[in-house]
Amino acid sequence: MSKPVSRKAALKKKEEIAGYLFALPAILGLLIWTIGPMVASLGISLTDWQILSAAKWVGFDNYRTVITEDLFFKKSLLVTFYFAIGSVVFTMLASIVVALFMNYGVRGQAAFRTIFYLPTIVPIVASSMLWVWLFNPDFGLLNTVLKSVGLPTLMWIYDEATVIPSLILMSMWGCGSAALIILAGLQDVPKHLLEAVEIDGGNGWHKFRYVTIPMITPVIFFNLVMGLIGSLQAFAQAYVMTGGGPNNGTLFYVYLIYREAFQYNHFGYASALSWILFALIAALTAGVFKSSKAWVHYGGGK
């Protein structure tokens, strides 16, 4: 009788070993590319390290300098949050509108899905080039349209006042993938709930407000978190389109880190900056998660 038991134990052991072997790439990856560098980065952030000289221990000096003295840091935080909040809010609104209309069962839904999704697969360098050309104050499409309908033209990305709204507009062009996610959420809204509102004498707005919106809050929440994390790390468009300008008006936070690390070779200082970014993103994500209890509705015991 002991034989099957020991066979089972042997099998369990085999599965244990196989599990670790199969998962090994990911586990090693976690240690080599994430945890190791994180520990190192924390250490580096406590040093004064310029590439050619040896690292010098300075404790929390870098952090102190960032917070109390660095004017670029303050400006960078400001423009990064301006862009992140603006692009998340407007992209979300645009994607909800598009998804709602698509969900109406209009004809040619497949074609619409494709058209809205296409801008999101354009490589960021290519789309940045394209938008620099669209934003061109003299010959760009946008000012041409404004001129032809008799409106005053704008300087777009060449004026500090309009550069962030311009980039937000550009990011709205890529609302398609969020719209598809929301559309998938909308298609999961149970028909019987909408019918129940109708039976109770509710109109379209009631259905939207009391059924549709609550049912898609998990999807909105997902997009909100991912959008926020993504847009707080914006870099390429500013690098390609504006070089961080005008007047540091698009000196996004990751741009600041890039500049300190790879242009000025201030590795210690840049590491401190990156940890502050991490703390901000973590705090913000935690905040959004916490607030989600009040407004995200998980139906069906999910």
Add this chain to the structure above:
Amino acid sequence: MRIRKTASFAVLLVCAALAAVPFLWLVRSSLMRTDELFIFPPRILPEELLWQNYADVFDIIPFARYLFNTLLILIPVMIGVVLTSSMCGYAFARLRFRFRNAWFALILSTMMLPSAVTLIPTFIMWSELRAVNTFWPLILPAWFGGGAFNIFLMRQFFMNIPRDLDESAVIDGASFLQIYIRIMLPLVKPALTVVAFFTFMNVWNDFFGPLIFLNEDSKFTLALGLLQLKGMYATDWNLLMAGSAIMVLPAIAMFFAGQKYFIEGISLTGIKG
């Protein structure tokens, strides 16, 4: 109801036009003469279609070289990501081992980590290994699970396979490697395709990685090459647009090839995330 549907259709049509216009402007500008770009009032369509612009891009900058470099990175990355993410997805979905869920949670949580935090030590490490300005920093990490997102995606697919399939194979004495190759992989082909497509897009679109790790012209990828074009010929917008179009085209072609899987993958991440 009828009217509403028509109205929705009209709104969508306007939105779709707004989404499409920048593309049309890209193509239109890429086929114009330089002086034609700056005429006022502007021409909507080029006087004649100047396909020569596309050829010129290849003459002015070593675009073919950049394409070759991009493929040299892309192919090993795709192999590494598809192979290791499916292995790990299989382990986290079907095999029981100690601390499995803890490992998985840790790996998932890296999705929240801004890449800037690990960037500097990683750069220093590669620079100590004298591998900056080679393709290694852009290729090798892909062989370590291929990123949390892909592992997650693969795991979702593996979880949907009925339990008795591999359980009976185990009883029949099949090894886990055999089960993975003979039973599991054929069943998750759609997932492998999705992961491969996403990986293609990521590498094709990657700008930050090559910018940090490559510093010699001859090593540049298409993304950096395009930037070169901007720096050198800032006024030749027709060439810039032609270069951008060349970069956009393969991405769009890939999208159409795998549209079904792509959209499925996108929706899946949203709902089950």
